[in-house]
Amino acid sequence: MHVLVIGAAGMVGRKLVEKLADDPSVFGFEVSRLTLADAFAPPVPPSIQGITSALTLDLAMPGEPEKLIEGRPDVIFHLAAVVSGEAETDFDKGYAVNLDGSRMLFEAIRLENARAPYYPRVLFASSIAVFGQPFPQKIGDEFLSAPLTSYGTQKAITELLLADYSRKGIFDGIGLRLPTICVRPGAPNKAASGFFSNILREPLSGKEAVLPVGEDVRHWFASPRAAIGFFTHAARIDTALIGPRRSLSMPGLSATVGEQIEALRRVAGEKAVRLIRREPDADIARIVAGWPTDFDARRASELGFQAETCFDDIIRIHLEDELGGTHA
Amino acid sequence: MHVLVIGAAGMVGRKLVEKLADDPSVFGFEVSRLTLADAFAPPVPPSIQGITSALTLDLAMPGEPEKLIEGRPDVIFHLAAVVSGEAETDFDKGYAVNLDGSRMLFEAIRLENARAPYYPRVLFASSIAVFGQPFPQKIGDEFLSAPLTSYGTQKAITELLLADYSRKGIFDGIGLRLPTICVRPGAPNKAASGFFSNILREPLSGKEAVLPVGEDVRHWFASPRAAIGFFTHAARIDTALIGPRRSLSMPGLSATVGEQIEALRRVAGEKAVRLIRREPDADIARIVAGWPTDFDARRASELGFQAETCFDDIIRIHLEDELGGTHA
Structure with missing residues (x-):
């Protein structure tokens, strides 16, 4: 099977490819060819170099999505996106990449499908940003998508396209609405949600972190390990069980910033907690609200998708997967 | 105020312009200029010819939406669409007009808005086709858009764009999710919903009509007169009351085909009912299901939008507005 990962230089993309390098049977089928694509040169783990091509391209550039599809990949992980903060400040770029890039990809599949029978599985990284206030206490599977950001709008639109193209038999799509991934490894990106990870990751490495919102802010989380699990599960699942509503809110863990900090205290002690510096930011607070x-x-739980149920686990997973099991 | 009607040759467009001709104060402001646009030459009532220009253009053609906006209309009725049946069979045309045409219109407003302050009201004809089975007994204002047609998908996407452009302060948009308009005057179009009107309109004129589904099929209706009322009300309303969820399911009347037929019997007698010929059509039945x-x-009711509450009234409105108060 030929697997294509779009957005392979991003956090989820890199971890997904690393997982495949560690466990070649993780998708439930043999990967005979792997194509990695991103706007930035995607890293290739040494152990899977033989079967892999790496492409650097702009998904929003006409003609580029066709290049990805001409190799007729069987399973496509579509993880590429301009993140929420940037999509909010750069209206054109957000729509170009997050909406037009996705649509051109879907259209490239339709063209290939019209040329000769072709029916890939498309696994799309959507987001809980498709939802906007006011919310019920818990957002159920029938709650409307009423995003309050351009990023959320672009994700919600791509979900609608994914469902329509799947309904038309053009491809076999699943949209995975990811919780906020925490603890996000590496350097902060432009996502307004960055602080949810910063306040854990930085103190766990002995560094100071800025908390721009109050401790009562509640949010919805899953670890990077859980996110990779969502995608590998989606690659294996029987899509006949999903029906026409192709996008699923993934399971996760609801916690306040205060609960995050308490978990940090339990796992890494008071010294770590003291590295969190309060610096309120009204812009971030308004977006997060x-x-x-x-x-x-x-629906996702019944289909076998799984996430953490305790925030201490989310922190321990970060220690295990990123810091060799220890903290500063 | 300059008013632009896109889709002015369609049923709702024509009736809206006729209403304005009859009652120049219907929008709550003086109409000093009226621009009518459609893919087909839009009719112009004699009494408002002096202030009106009529344009024949394809909304999906790059550059055309800009032509509509260069006159800086203050209120834009966006009623243009490829209907459901055609959007389902002609995938490209449906997306080109219903999605790209709408988006190019919104982008033309954004460009004009960037040139010099400009903040028109945009009233978009959406549809209950944004919803798909399975449904709760009654669809509430927080129920998800999960369309089962390309037409519904295109309307749902345009709703999302309308909300995001409104949130960004580019224009002041309202999406009106119209019930199925009944009794639709004139000749049948390609909409799969056509029979809901045909089985009343044709017998009321002494003609035979085909019923392709069973009498137990239930649906959601409003008269053409109510539809015009929705748009004139939306032109006047204080949009600050609406909030960020800019699309509203309009009020209507839930009735089965059997209840439609009983109302026809009460208003026009058994002779009319006998003109309905059963001819089951599995394709139409599947779409309608x-x-x-x-x-x-x-939400729409609280904002003052109103529809009929009895199917006999829907038939009587057709007699009054289309047939001079009588039937065959």
């Missing part, structure tokens, strides 16, 4: 806080992710 | 049957249109 429009985000979901809790879900009843019943 | 995915459509909504009943709503709790609370």
Whole structure:
């Protein structure tokens, strides 16, 4: 099977490819060819170099999505996106990449499909940003997408396209609405949600972190390990069980910033907690106030998707997967 | 005020312009200029010819939406669409007009807005086709858009764009999710919903009509007169009351085909009912089976939008507005 990962230089993309390098049977089928694509040169783990091509391209550039599809990949992980903060400040770029890039990809599949029978599986990284306030206490599977950001709008639109193209038999799509991934490794990006990870990751490495919102802010989380699990599960699942509503809110863990900090205290002690510096930011607080806080992710759970149930586990996973099991 | 009607040759467009001709104060402001646009030459009532220009253009053609906006209309009725049946069979045309045409219109407003302050009101004709089975008994204002047709997908996407452009302060948009308009005057079009009107309109004129589905099929209706009322009300309303969820399910009347026929019998007698010929059509039945049957249109009702509450009234309105008060 030929697997294509778009957005392979991003955090989820890199971890997904590393997982495949560690466990070649993780998708439930043999990967005979792997194509990695991103706007930045995607890293290739040494152990899978033989079967892999790496492409650097702009998904929003006409003609580029066709290049990705001409090799007729069987399974496509579509993880590429301009992140929320940038999509909000750069309206054109957000729509160009997050909406037009996705649509051109889907259209490239339709063209290939019209040329000769072709029916890939498309696994799309959507987001809980498709939802906007006011919310019920828990967001269920029938709650409307009413995003309050351009990023959320672009994700919600791509979900609608994914469902329509799947309904038309053009491809076999699943949209995975990821919780906020925490603890996000590496350097902060432009996502307004960055602080949810910063306040854990930086202190765990002995560094100071800025908390721009109050401790009562509640949010919806899953670890990077859980996120990779969502995608590998989606690659294996029987899509006949999903029906026409192709996008699923993934399971996760609802926690307040205060609960995050308490978990940090339990796992890494008071010294780590003291590295969190309060520096309120009204812009970030306003964006975050429009985000979901809790879900009843019943459909995804029934389909076998799994996430953490305790924040201490989320921190321990970061220690295990990123810091060799220890903290500063 | 300069008013632009896109889709002015369609049923709702024509009736809206006729209403303005009859009652120049219907929008609550003086119309000093009226621009009518459609893919087909839009009719112009004699009494408002002096202030009106009529344009024949393809909304999906790059550059055309800009032509509509260069006159800086203050209120834009966006009623243009490829209908459901055609959007389902002609995938490219449906997306080109219903999605790209709408988006190019919104982008033309954004460009004009960037040139010099400009903040028109945009009233978009959406549809209950944004919803797909399975449904709750009544569809409430927080129920998800999960369309089962390309037409519904295109309308749902345009709603998302309308909300995001409104949130960004580019224009002041309202999406009106119209019930199925009944009794639709004139000749049948390609909409799969056509029979809901045909089985009343044709017998009321002494002609035979085909019923392709069973009498137990339930659906959601409003008269053409109510539809015009929705748009004139939306032109006047204080949009600050609407909030960020800019699309509203309009009020309507839930009735089965059997209840439609009983109303026809009460208003026009057994002779009319005998003109309905049963001719089951599995394709139409399948499409219709995915459509909504009943709503709790609370937000729109609280905002003052009104529809009929009895099917006999829907038939009587057709007699009054189309047939001089009598039937065959």
